């Protein structure tokens with residue numbers, strides 16, 4: 001939604017000016033209440049803070065609407081079930097609150113961080129003694145990567161930190177415990193790369209720290225399967241669907257770094273990053289070192305999808 005200031009120079013001269021975004025105060029939702037950024041606070045005894053005990057989603061707002069809202073909420077409910085967190089409201093109520101939060105914050109294009117914490121408890125792990133899970137919705141702006149990287153492609157490095165073993169903490173749970181990814185991200189940044197590749201406990205390609213990974217080889221699209229221990233990205237699924245519609249053969253399978261080094265093209269997907277080309281891994285140039293035709297085609301198809 002765009003906000004306008006109606007200014008009247010003379011009784012017959014009405015002009016509409018767009019209000020600068022800074023003039024609109026951000027309203028953060030906590031358990032049904034709307035609070036300013038400074039007043040939006042939760043207890044220091046919340047196990048979301050104490051132990052990373054909670055779950056979250058990151059979603060995009062396009063044209064004032066939440067992209068793939070149902071899919072995000074289904075994934076949130078799955079994460080909740082996986083950690084035995086009883087959601088304090090129904091999926092329909094949360095969907096309606098999310099839409100209302102977007103409306104109040106007036107973002108036509110933006111990002112939503114939805115968080116559900118375990119709630120307040122004692123200074124001990126026991127989640128069963130926690131009460132009052134906090135449902136938090138932050139609708140804000142996001143710009144993860146500069147345009148230059150969409151035009152020319154990202155450089156990746158393989159992190160030595162492997163992705164969480166699925167039997168320890170399944171990467172399919174989008175939990176507040178993101179230290180695994182944070183440590184790998186740190187390695188990437190220290191090596192001068194904005195994203196880092198994470199392998200799984202078998203040495204296979206899993207995903208990047210906040211994005212799923214695809215390669216193109218001889219016209220076929222390939223991406224690690226869920227069994228590789230990845231987050232099943234909403235953008236990943238949208239891109240797989242778009243590829244099928246474009247009659248691009250798509251395989252979900254086990255990949256190694258060799259497959260990336262020898263691929264024709266590589267790109268990453270995520271709600272924040274959307275579709276972004278990757279042109280280098282561990283100093284090796286992928287394909288001809290520029291965003292390839294399949295990447296460009298799928299990026300355009302994704303842009304058209306989110307605008308539709």
Ligand code: PMP
Nearest residue numbers: 210211212231233234235270271
């Ligand atoms: N993998 C990880 C580890 C992520 O955190 C994310 C989300 N940032 C993704 C993949 C991409 O998922 P989605 O397309 O649903 O944003």
